[in-house]
Amino acid sequence: MTFAGLSWRRLAFILLIAWGAYHHWQQRTEQHGPGVIAADSPQQQRISHATSFSLNNYTITPLAEFSLQARVLSTQRYQLDRAAQLAPVDLALGWGRMSDETILSRISISQSGRFYFWRVEQFPIPREEIESHSANMHMVPADNTIAQQLKAIRVGQRVNIQGQLIEAKGADGWTWRSSLTRTDTGNGACELVLVKALTVE
16 A cells, blocks of 8 residues: 555654754754853742642642742653653753753763763762752643643753642542751752743743
8 A cells, every 4th residue: 555655664764854954953052152051049939838639639739939040951751650650751850050951961861760970981070969950840831831841841951940849648648748948858858849931942
């Protein structure tokens, strides 16, 4: 069988190549050139008396108002773990010198299993600065528009995020709580961010 003179096999091959090219274009890294592109540290203000609410069948309790401008170091989508119901996208983000391409070119960065990993052969800046000026953040979209924006974010882009650090609880007692500091590392060190407003540059 043919379609406009093409066999189905050839047509499928062409469509596969086209999809691959589009996917590669969509995931391309944004280049800004040398220099810091997100100078300030994240801003945070503790919420003393929060009102809980329901989102995707989870009880959400705001812990702190939160905003930041940062460079996207890595992005990872999740679909199969339970947490994907709330946070389908994780962003590894950097600010200060961790938003400078000159520094980042000497750091290998990846994400897996809800963690962000980095590796260096020789430290371009002190280890403590890498750890305190970058973080893996679990993104909880406040609505479908923000959910689609998050899925389209590419490495290298600069993002402006406004929202809240939260705790999420399931009916069965499952709990996911945000870190409230940028200086911790390891399990429990990631921020759980309810994203209420997002702009991408």
